[in-house]
Amino acid sequence: MPISFEGQVAIVTGAGNGLGRAYALELARRGAKVVVNDLGGERDGRGHSDAALAVVEEIRVAGGEAMADGGDVSDFAQMEAMVARTREAWGGVHVLINNAGILRDRTFAKMDPADFELVVRVHLLGSAFATKAVWETMREQRYGRVLMTTSSSGLGGNFGQANYGAAKAGVLGLARTLRMEGAKYDIRVNSIAPTAGTRMTADIFPDEAYNAFVPEAVVPAALFLVSKDAPSDAIVGAGGGVYQGAFITMNDGV
Numbered sequence: 628m629p630i631s632f633e634g635q636v637a638i639v640t641g642a643g644n645g646l647g648r649a650y651a652l653e654l655a656r657r658g659a660k661v662v663v664n665d666l667g668g669e670r671d672g673r674g675h676s677d678a679a680l681a682v683v684e685e686i687r688v689a690g691g692e693a694m695a696d697g698g699d700v701s702d703f704a705q706m707e708a709m710v711a712r713t714r715e716a717w718g719g720v721h722v723l724i725n726n727a728g729i730l731r732d733r734t735f736a737k738m739d740p741a742d743f744e745l746v747v748r749v750h751l752l753g754s755a756f757a758t759k760a761v762w763e764t765m766r767e768q769r770y771g772r773v774l775m776t777t778s779s780s781g782l783g784g785n786f787g788q789a790n791y792g793a794a795k796a797g798v799l800g801l802a803r804t805l806r807m808e809g810a811k812y813d814i815r816v817n818s819i820a821p822t823a824g825t826r827m828t829a830d831i832f833p834d835e836a837y838n839a840f841v842p843e844a845v846v847p848a849a850l851f852l853v854s855k856d857a858p859s860d861a862i863v864g865a866g867g868g869v870y871q872g873a874f875i876t877m878n879d880g881v
C-alpha cells in the first residue's frame with residue numbers, strides 16, 4: 628500500500644526550492660495539508676522571495692491544500708507564529724521536515740566567524756526551534772513525526788565544511804535526544820543524510836542528474852521516515868556520494 632498522509636498536516640521548512648519543494652509536493656499528492664515554509668523577502672540573499680508561494684500554487688493546481696509561511700527557522704518566535712497559524716487553520720501538526728539550510732563553504736583557515744555562526748544558526752538552532760515550536764502540539768496529540776536533515780559532513784566531516792559539519796553533527800545529537808523524550812508520546816524522530824542530488828550540490832551536477840536524484844533517491848526515504856509506520860532514531864543516507872566541499876577545497880588552496 629502506498630504511504631498515505633490523508634487527514635494529516637505537514638510542515639516543511641526551506642520548501643521553496645530543491646529537496647524541500649519535492650517533499651512538499653509529494654506530501655500534498657499523498658493527501659497532507661502542507662505548510663510550505665521558506666524565507667520571505669530577500670533575506671536568503673538568493674532571490675527566493677516568491678518561491679514558497681510558487682510551490683503553494685503548484686500544489687493547489689494539482690488539487691492539494693497548502694499555505695506559505697515566510698518564517699525564519701533560526702527565529703523561535705517566527706516558528707511559534709507559524710505553528711499557531713497552522714493550528715488555527717488546520718487544527719494540528721503531524722509531520723515536520725526540517726530541511727531549511729544554507730551553505731558558506733570555505734576552508735577553516737579562511738572561514739569568516741560570522742559564516743560559522745550563520746550556518747550553525749540556520750541548521751542546528753533552526754532545526755531545534757522549528758521542532759520546539761511543534762513539540763507541545765505533538766505531545767498533546769500523542770502523535771508526531773519529525774525528520775532532521777543531517778549530512779555525511781556531520782557524520783564523517785568534509786573539506787571546507789567545518790561550520791556545516793559541526794551543525795549537522797549537532798542535529799544528530801538533537802535527534803537522538805528528542806526521539807527518547809518523544810517516545811512516550813509516539814513522537815518519532817529520524818534523520819536523513821542526502822549526500823548528493825540536492826540543490827546545494829547542483830553546482831557540480833548537471834541538471835539531469837540533479838532532477839533524477841531528488842525524486843528517486845531521497846523523497847521516498849524521507850516520506851517513509853515521517854509516515855505512520857516510521858521507525859525512530861534511524862539515520863538514512865540517500866542520494867549518492869559526491870562532496871561539494873572537496874571541490875571548494877581544491878579551488879580554495881588548503
Ligand code: ADP
Nearest residue numbers: 641644645646666671699700727728825826827
Ligand atoms: P536543498 O535542495 O538541499 O534543500 P536549497 O538551497 O534549494 O537546498 O534549499 C534550502 C532552502 O532553505 C532554500 O529555499 C532557502 O531559501 C531556505 N532557507 C535558508 N535559510 C532559511 C531560514 N533561515 N529559514 C527558512 N528557510 C531558509
